[in-house]
Amino acid sequence: MWFKQIKAVCRKEIKDAIRDKRAMKLAFLPPVYMVVFFAMGIGMAIHFQNTEERNIELSVAGNNQALTDFLRENRLDIKAAPEDAYGAVERGELDYALILDAVPESGNPRTPRVATLVYNASNQNVHGPVGEVRRLLYQYNGTEAALNVMARGLSPELINPLRVRDANVATEQQMGGLILGGVPLLLLMCAMMGSMGFAADMTAGERERRSLEPLLINPVSSLVLITGKWATAVLLTLAVVLLCLLLLAIALYFLPFNQMGLRVEVGPLALAGIFLALIPVAFIAAALQLALGILSRSFKDAQTYMGFLILLPMVPFFVMITNPGLYQSWHLWVPMLGHQTVLKGLLLGETAPALAYPAFWLSAVPVTLLALWAAGRQLRRAKIIYG
Amino acid sequence: MIEINNVSKHFGSVTALDGVSLQINDGEIVGLLGLNGAGKSTLMRMTYGLVQPSGGEIYIDGINAVTEPERTRSLLGVLPDNAGLYKRLTARENILYFGRLQGMDENELNESCDHLMDILGMDTIAGRYADGFSLGERMKTALARAIVHKPKHILLDEPTNGLDVITTRAVRKLLRQQKAAGRSVLFSSHLMYEVENLCDRVLVIAGGKLVAGGTVAEVVQAAGCSNLEDAFVTLSQEPSHVV
Numbered sequence: 001m002w003f004k005q006i007k008a009v010c011r012k013e014i015k016d017a018i019r020d021k022r023a024m025k026l027a028f029l030p031p032v033y034m035v036v037f038f039a040m041g042i043g044m045a046i047h048f049q050n051t052e053e054r055n056i057e058l059s060v061a062g063n064n065q066a067l068t069d070f071l072r073e074n075r076l077d078i079k080a081a082p083e084d085a086y087g088a089v090e091r092g093e094l095d096y097a098l099i100l101d102a103v104p105e106s107g108n109p110r111t112p113r114v115a116t117l118v119y120n121a122s123n124q125n126v127h128g129p130v131g132e133v134r135r136l137l138y139q140y141n142g143t144e145a146a147l148n149v150m151a152r153g154l155s156p157e158l159i160n161p162l163r164v165r166d167a168n169v170a171t172e173q174q175m176g177g178l179i180l181g182g183v184p185l186l187l188l189m190c191a192m193m194g195s196m197g198f199a200a201d202m203t204a205g206e207r208e209r210r211s212l213e214p215l216l217i218n219p220v221s222s223l224v225l226i227t228g229k230w231a232t233a234v235l236l237t238l239a240v241v242l243l244c245l246l247l248l249a250i251a252l253y254f255l256p257f258n259q260m261g262l263r264v265e266v267g268p269l270a271l272a273g274i275f276l277a278l279i280p281v282a283f284i285a286a287a288l289q290l291a292l293g294i295l296s297r298s299f300k301d302a303q304t305y306m307g308f309l310i311l312l313p314m315v316p317f318f319v320m321i322t323n324p325g326l327y328q329s330w331h332l333w334v335p336m337l338g339h340q341t342v343l344k345g346l347l348l349g350e351t352a353p354a355l356a357y358p359a360f361w362l363s364a365v366p367v368t369l370l371a372l373w374a375a376g377r378q379l380r381r382a383k384i385i386y387g
Numbered sequence: 388m389i390e391i392n393n394v395s396k397h398f399g400s401v402t403a404l405d406g407v408s409l410q411i412n413d414g415e416i417v418g419l420l421g422l423n424g425a426g427k428s429t430l431m432r433m434t435y436g437l438v439q440p441s442g443g444e445i446y447i448d449g450i451n452a453v454t455e456p457e458r459t460r461s462l463l464g465v466l467p468d469n470a471g472l473y474k475r476l477t478a479r480e481n482i483l484y485f486g487r488l489q490g491m492d493e494n495e496l497n498e499s500c501d502h503l504m505d506i507l508g509m510d511t512i513a514g515r516y517a518d519g520f521s522l523g524e525r526m527k528t529a530l531a532r533a534i535v536h537k538p539k540h541i542l543l544d545e546p547t548n549g550l551d552v553i554t555t556r557a558v559r560k561l562l563r564q565q566k567a568a569g570r571s572v573l574f575s576s577h578l579m580y581e582v583e584n585l586c587d588r589v590l591v592i593a594g595g596k597l598v599a600g601g602t603v604a605e606v607v608q609a610a611g612c613s614n615l616e617d618a619f620v621t622l623s624q625e626p627s628h629v630v
Contacts, residue, residue: 209471
């Protein structure tokens with residue numbers, strides 16, 4: 001009997017929801033624009049990186065032919081700086097400049113000379129080019145020093161007792177993680193807000209249009225009503241999550257990550273794994289939405305209260321993005337904290353820890369049951385029905 | 388049979404109902420009269436188990452409505468005051484939904500739904516979304532929805548409020564049919580002619596107490612008046628009945 005009743009509630013609520021244009025827009029538009037903005041962001045990042053690879057312009061004051069030739073060979077665009085180069089940078093007319101001391105008149109061309117790199121460090125734009133110029137200056141310095149010692153019959157190795165080499169073991173795909181860091185947040189937000197409008201209508205909406213009283217006069221237990229409404233909310237959330245995943249898969253497939261030296265491949269298996277991990281989040285989200293919704297007098301009230309649910313995934317996001325090495329296995333048991341790490345891993349082609357799925361599902365059960373129980377208890381309070 | 392024994396309800400220091408006892412027999416239409424705030428709706432709400440009485444007992448066909456509300460609810464058909472519809476469902480879908488929650492078989496449900504829509508003249512609105520219904524259309528839908536499961540007892544809170552003549556007649560006809568089928572009907576109203584026309588018995592509530600009960604003639608006589616309206620006003624305004 002109760003199964004039949006849950007089915008009746010679910011059937012009616014789905015029909016009602018699909019006809020609710022306001023809630024449908026609220027549910028299915030955010031994944032579209034979130035993915036579009038994500039794709040636009042990545043697209044712009046790729047575009048900027050491509051422009052950055054153009055030659056760096058450098059204004060040089062003073063003359064050191066050997067050095068400027070070396071810089072030109074390294075694809076720097078050398079220009080003559082105005083007379084007061086230092087002042088020009090100070091006043092913001094130039095972003096940065098290189099001031100070279102004149103060759104000493106006494107004659108020895110190998111006397112050490114000063115090259116001053118003038119820049120304003122508070123200007124974010126200069127860090128990239130200045131870093132590159134500095135690197136080239138050190139390189140020139142090293143080459144010149146080597147020539148000096150060789151001219152004296154010594155091995156250039158003597159002046160390089162320590163050779164520093166960078167070895168980045170990250171694969172192209174792992175480097176993709178830097179760019180995909182925000183995607184788990186996007187997916188979790190989709191799962192948290194997918195059924196917000198529907199849940200508000202099924203609870204606060206019933207109160208607002210005064211249909212809750214007649215509904216409760218039927219011989220149906222509160223738990224059956226809440227379960228039927230919850231099942232509807234979960235189904236709709238999963239539809240929203242599926243749409244989000246589909247759009248994301250399309251975006252990731254078409255974005256030219258290889259131009260950034262990254263490889264991003266999110267296959268159907270990874271997508272299925274992500275979907276499975278998000279189902280328990282949908283369980284929790286739907287139950288919390290109903291519990292908050294029933295306390296609200298109107299649809300608008302409910303949306304205000306539920307707004308904070310969207311912020312929930314941001315807490316673990318900021319925790320994990322500021323402390324990437326923080327991950328501990330107990331995180332899996334805290335809804336959404338473990339998701340942050342596991343979803344990112346799945347996007348990068350790693351396999352989820354063995355405990356991940358049991359932990360996600362088992363930790364969602366008590367939260368969901370508690371929220372449903374609380375919502376069911378509220379449902380029949382005279383204050384809720386007549387308040 | 389609905390039995391209400393010595394039922395009271397207090398909201399904080401306010402007494403909404405004070406020791407009300409009454410009985411509604413099968414095959415009987417009973418009118419409940421009372422001024423606004425007299426306690427009519429509270430009495431009804433306690434009967435269908437959404438408000439707990441502070442004292443006293445309510446039995447429906449011998450089942451305690453306070454301790455086993457879910458069992459008694461399937462015996463009742465209720466049209467509460469100001470009942471809302473699902474505006475994105477059609478009139479028919481609204482009615483069918485409640486029938487399913489009552490656990491009705493689909494064939495029986497469709498048959499009962501068709502029958503009620505026919506009596507209430509709802510052919511033109513059956514397939515229309517409830518959004519934009521007139522008051523009369525809303526009321527008819529809510530009424531059909533309340534009794535689609537053929538309940539043994541029917542409670543109606545001001546069912547003919549704001550209805551046009553034709554609809555009121557349809558509702559009256561429907562209630563007489565229910566009576567003929569051996570069902571009991573308790574309805575509250577502010578319309579004296581409605582009550583006189585339809586009811587076998589009248590109950591008058593004032594200040595949370597049941598101050599008169601019996602046939603229309605008995606109530607009129609008890610108040611020492613010549614018509615029901617005067618009798619009602621006299622009973623309601625008697626100093627001992629005014630809160």
